[in-house]
Amino acid sequence: MARDGLTISEISERTGLAGSAIRHYESEGLVFPARTAGGQRRYSRADIRRLSFVLIAQQLGFSLSDIREAMAHLPKHRAPAKSDWTSISKRFGRALDLRIAQMQNLRDKLDGCIGCGCLSLESCALYNPDDRAKLAGVGPRFVIDTES
Numbered sequence: 001m002a003r004d005g006l007t008i009s010e011i012s013e014r015t016g017l018a019g020s021a022i023r024h025y026e027s028e029g030l031v032f033p034a035r036t037a038g039g040q041r042r043y044s045r046a047d048i049r050r051l052s053f054v055l056i057a058q059q060l061g062f063s064l065s066d067i068r069e070a071m072a073h074l075p076k077h078r079a080p081a082k083s084d085w086t087s088i089s090k091r092f093g094r095a096l097d098l099r100i101a102q103m104q105n106l107r108d109k110l111d112g113c114i115g116c117g118c119l120s121l122e123s124c125a126l127y128n129p130d131d132r133a134k135l136a137g138v139g140p141r142f143v144i145d146t147e148s
Contacts, residue, residue, distance in 0.1 A: 007041070054071075060092075
């Protein structure tokens with residue numbers, strides 16, 4: 001490691017990201033490397049955490065826009081404190097709780113539908129008597145709406 005920060009190859013080795021991905025995340029405003037006199041990027045150790053968070057959040061289905069918005073409050077040139085991560089955790093926690101509820105709803109209702117075997121909401125006497133689903137709007141309302 002260089003005294004003035006990690007090179008892009010070092011940060012790549014630590015995160016598993018290709019250099020092109022790291023440069024992309026920089027262009028998205030998610031990491032802020034310093035530049036040497038020769039223009040080479042130098043990353044801080046905190047950038048390992050930032051990039052790791054980006055990877056995890058993307059795997060959980062968050063968009064780069066969501067991630068950038070959440071990370072906008074993190075300090076750019078120092079390691080985030082525990083309180084910084086706690087703030088992001090609370091924000092993402094609410095979104096994850098909603099997704100979990102939606103997935104549980106899908107699991108429970110899809111299982112019931114498959115168990116009956118009819119797979120027809122137009123004629124299903126259990127889930128959709130008299131085609132009441134059309135009143136809730138278009139699309140898979142029983143899956144989308146967690147309160148159904």
